[in-house]
Amino acid sequence: MSYIAKPKVTHPGLPRNELGLTVRDYEGGMSTLCAGCGHDSVTSAIVQAAFELNLPPHKMAKLSGIGCSSKTPAYFLSQSHGFNSVHGRMPSVATGANAANRGLVYVGVSGDGDSLSIGLGQFAHAIRRNVNMLYIIENNGVYGLTKGQFSASADVGSKAKKGEENLQPPIDPCQMAIALGCGFVARSFSGDKQQLVPLLEAGIRHNGFALIDVISPCVTFNDHEGSTKSYHFTREHYHPAIHADYIPPAAEIRAKYDEGCAMPVTLHDGSQIVLRKVDPDYDPTDRAAAIAHLEQLSAAREIVTGLLYIDESKPEMHELNKTTETALNKLPFERLCPGRDALRSLQQRFR
Amino acid sequence: MSTGPKDNDFTIKIANVNGTGSASANALLMKVFFRMGIPVVGKNYFPSNIQGLPTWYEIRVSGDGHLGRSGRVDLMIAMNAETYQKDLHELAPGGYLIYDSTWPRHRQLKRDDVHILGIPLARMCNEHFDTARARVLMKNVAYVGAVAALLDLDMEVIREALQRTFASKQHLIDANLTAIDLGYNYAREHFQCPLPFRARPMDATAGHIMIDGNTATALGCLYAGATVGAWYPITPSTSVMDAFKSFAEKYRRDPDSDERNFVILQAEDELAAIGMVLGANWNGARAFTPTSGPGISLMSEFLGYGYFTEIPAVVIDVQRCGPSTGMPTRTQQADIMACAYASHGDTRHILLFPANPEECFYMAVQAFDLAERMQTPVIMLTDLDIGMNDWMCRELDWDDAYQPDRGKVLDAAALEKMASFHRYLDVDADAIPYRTFPGEHPRGAYFTRGSGHNMYGAYTEDAREYQEVVDRLRRKWETAKRYVPEPIVEYSEKYRSGIISLGSCNDAVQEARARLRDAGVGTNYLRVRAFPFTDEVQQFIDAHERIYVVEQNRDAQLRSLLLLETRCDQDRLIPVLHYNGLPIDAAAVTDAINEDLQKGVAA
Numbered sequence: 038m039s040y041i042a043k044p045k046v047t048h049p050g051l052p053r054n055e056l057g058l059t060v061r062d063y064e065g066g067m068s069t070l071c072a073g074c075g076h077d078s079v080t081s082a083i084v085q086a087a088f089e090l091n092l093p094p095h096k097m098a099k100l101s102g103i104g105c106s107s108k109t110p111a112y113f114l115s116q117s118h119g120f121n122s123v124h125g126r127m128p129s130v131a132t133g134a135n136a137a138n139r140g141l142v143y144v145g146v147s148g149d150g151d152s153l154s155i156g157l158g159q160f161a162h163a164i165r166r167n168v169n170m171l172y173i174i175e176n177n178g179v180y181g182l183t184k185g186q187f188s189a190s191a192d193v194g195s196k197a198k199k200g201e202e203n204l205q206p207p208i209d210p211c212q213m214a215i216a217l218g219c220g221f222v223a224r225s226f227s228g229d230k231q232q233l234v235p236l237l238e239a240g241i242r243h244n245g246f247a248l249i250d251v252i253s254p255c256v257t258f259n260d261h262e263g264s265t266k267s268y269h270f271t272r273e274h275y276h277p278a279i280h281a282d283y284i285p286p287a288a289e290i291r292a293k294y295d296e297g298c299a300m301p302v303t304l305h306d307g308s309q310i311v312l313r314k315v316d317p318d319y320d321p322t323d324r325a326a327a328i329a330h331l332e333q334l335s336a337a338r339e340i341v342t343g344l345l346y347i348d349e350s351k352p353e354m355h356e357l358n359k360t361t362e363t364a365l366n367k368l369p370f371e372r373l374c375p376g377r378d379a380l381r382s383l384q385q386r387f388r
Numbered sequence: 389m390s391t392g393p394k395d396n397d398f399t400i401k402i403a404n405v406n407g408t409g410s411a412s413a414n415a416l417l418m419k420v421f422f423r424m425g426i427p428v429v430g431k432n433y434f435p436s437n438i439q440g441l442p443t444w445y446e447i448r449v450s451g452d453g454h455l456g457r458s459g460r461v462d463l464m465i466a467m468n469a470e471t472y473q474k475d476l477h478e479l480a481p482g483g484y485l486i487y488d489s490t491w492p493r494h495r496q497l498k499r500d501d502v503h504i505l506g507i508p509l510a511r512m513c514n515e516h517f518d519t520a521r522a523r524v525l526m527k528n529v530a531y532v533g534a535v536a537a538l539l540d541l542d543m544e545v546i547r548e549a550l551q552r553t554f555a556s557k558q559h560l561i562d563a564n565l566t567a568i569d570l571g572y573n574y575a576r577e578h579f580q581c582p583l584p585f586r587a588r589p590m591d592a593t594a595g596h597i598m599i600d601g602n603t604a605t606a607l608g609c610l611y612a613g614a615t616v617g618a619w620y621p622i623t624p625s626t627s628v629m630d631a632f633k634s635f636a637e638k639y640r641r642d643p644d645s646d647e648r649n650f651v652i653l654q655a656e657d658e659l660a661a662i663g664m665v666l667g668a669n670w671n672g673a674r675a676f677t678p679t680s681g682p683g684i685s686l687m688s689e690f691l692g693y694g695y696f697t698e699i700p701a702v703v704i705d706v707q708r709c710g711p712s713t714g715m716p717t718r719t720q721q722a723d724i725m726a727c728a729y730a731s732h733g734d735t736r737h738i739l740l741f742p743a744n745p746e747e748c749f750y751m752a753v754q755a756f757d758l759a760e761r762m763q764t765p766v767i768m769l770t771d772l773d774i775g776m777n778d779w780m781c782r783e784l785d786w787d788d789a790y791q792p793d794r795g796k797v798l799d800a801a802a803l804e805k806m807a808s809f810h811r812y813l814d815v816d817a818d819a820i821p822y823r824t825f826p827g828e829h830p831r832g833a834y835f836t837r838g839s840g841h842n843m844y845g846a847y848t849e850d851a852r853e854y855q856e857v858v859d860r861l862r863r864k865w866e867t868a869k870r871y872v873p874e875p876i877v878e879y880s881e882k883y884r885s886g887i888i889s890l891g892s893c894n895d896a897v898q899e900a901r902a903r904l905r906d907a908g909v910g911t912n913y914l915r916v917r918a919f920p921f922t923d924e925v926q927q928f929i930d931a932h933e934r935i936y937v938v939e940q941n942r943d944a945q946l947r948s949l950l951l952l953e954t955r956c957d958q959d960r961l962i963p964v965l966h967y968n969g970l971p972i973d974a975a976a977v978t979d980a981i982n983e984d985l986q987k988g989v990a991a
């Protein structure tokens with residue numbers, strides 16, 4: 038069970054980040070997922086990203102719904118508050134939490150069942166409100182925790198373990214998010230940590246709702262021949278459209294990029310992502326083009342990955358609301374209560 | 389039982405079509421009584437519709453201060469041809485009916501035992517006003533003028549009220565005064581004024597205000613320091629957030645930057661609204677959501693989550709007529725059971741039952757204190773009658789020394805001194821654990837989960853560990869009895885019968901008790917103000933042979949809750965039920981009690 042504490046052996050040689058913390062300080066309890074489950078790889082990518090970003094763990098909050106994927110917040114960031122909510126409703130909890138304190142980093146972890154079936158409405162509305170958070174869907178095409186039923190992201194023709202074929206068209210969270218006006222939309226693969234970690238870093242730094250749809254195979258119920266969310270199928274049809282390199286504010290852009298293919302995007306806090314376009318025709322700042330590109334390639338059964346769409350200009354929830362900079366939960370009561378005299382005078386109109 | 393109209397003791401009912409601007413004229417009329425110092429209450433019977441359907445406004449004037457629904461009409465202003473027959477029928481024998489005589493009345497519609505007063509309101513207004521809109525609006529003001537003559541209202545008070553309402557818009561004041569005069573003069577010329585019952589100035593409204601419960605609730609949330617409000621619009625709770633918003637825009641803008649010290653989230657549904665409230669409270673803000681029955685149904689899963697994970701939340705259920713969509717613009721107290729045990733599993737919630745807008749204000753504040761002290765959702769149950777009608781109550785007061793009770797919260801300094809922190813340990817043996825907010829201190833981190841957890845906050849499927857936690861929750865429920873508002877008890881050893889009631893039944897019950905007392909039947913009274921029930925409730929039950937449980941639902945839900953949660957046998961609790969959607973009146977109580985007493989005599 039997950040409360041079995043992971044033995045914390047810190048090797049003296051382990052690298053430390055700017056806060057003097059090692060990667061161990063960002064880990065959580067022992068995973069209870071099936072050996073080889075894609076979700077565990079996402080967990081370790083999150084650990085890596087938080088470590089590399091030098092984030093104080095207690096200034097992060099991790100939230101999830103229900104599912105194997107939603108269990109994972111117990112397996113990373115043990116020094117962060119966690120909120121394992123109810124099925125499909127993590128977006129509303131994250132919205133309320135963020136409303137109360139805009140100063141923390143919010144990471145939401147969900148599954149394809151959690152976000153695209155029971156929670157589709159909340160998922161869409163959190164995007165619409167542009168809640169400042171990183172939202173990860175660990176997408177395996179099935180309900181892992183309830184033993185392998187098709188989810189709403191299952192492709193037409195994909196086969197279940199016992200041979201049943203899915204006939205209904207999938208909901209693509211990325212296309213949907215772009216259509217809904219999400220300012221940061223990416224897709225990745227649990228098996229490609231090199232692509233995933235910088236995307237997570239950029240997503241955390243993005244001002245507003247950042248969606249990363251991570252293909253994360255379920256080894257127990259959806260990794261067989263005929264499944265379109267297996268490790269094998271994903272590797273075969275993996276189409277990295279755009280690599281994103283995350284560059285923190287202070288660092289210099291050291292890597293060399295081919296002219297015309299590299300595209301630096303400055304984030305809210307001054308950090309940058311340099312996008313390396315594998316496909317020179319693709320423009321991830323053009324919403325219509327991004328949707329068309331995704332349509333095209335998914336029709337050809339290609340899994341387009343990378344940072345698919347970015348728009349740093351959108352105001353997030355608090356900017357729209359013109360909320361005070363101070364976290365609401367830190368405002369002294371004196372500033373919240375109008376007091377006795379005000380109550381007296383405002384009651385004039387009730388006479 | 390009810391006597392005929394007397395000076396300062398009568399009920400006026402105005403039948404209108406909704407969307408014709410009658411609301412402000414009716415409010416004006418009500419305020420005139422209030423400002424003449426006479427106790428008054430205004431109740432609105434409106435359709436779930438925006439324009440074109442019948443709507444009624446009922447003004448009860450009661451020098452004795454009985455402010456429940458009177459259950460009779462002494463003066464009917466029948467402005468809606470469509471409901472004329474019904475309105476005529478409803479008038480008490482000997483009563484007066486005003487109608488617009490611009491058009492002839494249907495000849496079949498008549499009654500010989502009432503007085504019919506025709507006033508050509510439309511014709512007069514057409515002659516005196518130019519625009520179509522003014523002609524429609526001023527008809528309403530003109531009947532106020534007629535009533536002023538018939539009931540001898542203070543014209544100076546009317547003038548002053550208009551001046552206050554329209555402030556600097558002199559042309560509107562003039563137009564309104566013209567319309568008042570039209571009605572006033574017509575009535576004086578054609579009828580004997582005043583009527584046998586009339587208004588007489590008193591001094592019984594000083595120190596009082598006229599306010600609806602939703603506005604008072606919103607003020608309570610504001611004063612309690614709520615910073616996050618989440619909601620999905622639903623009648624009759626909508627005006628809670630409307631009012632909160634307007635207060636917050638005024639009192640919660642930063643004086644320097646004009647930035648908002650609050651966030652209002654219009655959620656996509658009630659599931660999201662309660663999720664937001666839990667998220668915000670978990671994160672250390674005071675957050676609330678106003679809703680009504682259908683919203684409670686949707687919130688159930690999260691309410692159980694809040695109970696089990698021990699997150700404060702304030703939910704305001706402005707009850708309406710169920711089941712299902714029911715009658716959204718009619719009142720009931722039919723969510724008691726649904727709220728008490730909302731959600732699957734062994735779940736129970738603290739409930740508060742304010743009886744009027746005044747209590748809405750104070751109990752809303754108390755709801756936040758209780759929710760944070762007990763670390764659990766608190767549901768305040770009002771209803772449409774309290775929430776949307778105009779009640780006279782004592783001026784609201786505020787103690788500037790008040791500090792919110794945030795309950796057991798460990799801040800960074802406290803955590804720094806601790807070796808370790810565990811979320812669900814019963815450190816103080818009162819079954820209330822300590823909590824921490826995200827962002828304070830690494831040592832404060834814990835994992836909130838609705839799945840089985842042990843006292844350290846860790847996941848468990850262990851039988852003993854699980855049971856430890858749910859047993860402590862049950863003990864915490866016992867602790868809550870020390871914090872919830874105690875019932876209001878009126879007790880005399882002389883009486884063997886008792887009445888238990890709650891919420892908006894209060895005025896009708898008090899009036900019924902007065903009438904019964906006049907007829908030689910004395911009763912004791914306990915008004916529950918919270919669930920869990922405190923010891924006083926048990927004592928009151930033990931002290932009486934017969935107890936009438938008065939409430940506004942079909943299934944005797946308060947009675948059921950009493951049977952479940954106190955030691956009492958069924959036969960001693962007699963249900964007195966009113967559930968047709970109109971606010972309960974005293975007769976509903978006296979009739980039931982008298983009937984029961986008769987049975988006792990016969991037996």
Ligand SMILES: Cc1ncc(C[n+]2csc(CCOP(=O)(O)OP(=O)(O)O)c2C)c(N)n1
Nearest residue numbers: 104105106124148149150151179180181182
């Ligand atoms: C209200 C409710 N209905 C049903 C369930 C049962 N349930 C638990 S997890 C799950 C599906 C999870 O699928 P997904 O989000 O894709 O997560 P995965 O396990 O695949 O990572 C379901 C249906 C539940 N927990 N709550």
Ligand code: SF4
Nearest residue numbers: 071074105181255256
């Ligand atoms: S059932 Fe599938 S999704 Fe769940 S832990 Fe196992 S491999 Fe992962």
Ligand SMILES: [Mg+2]
Nearest residue numbers: 148149177179
């Ligand atoms: Mg899944």
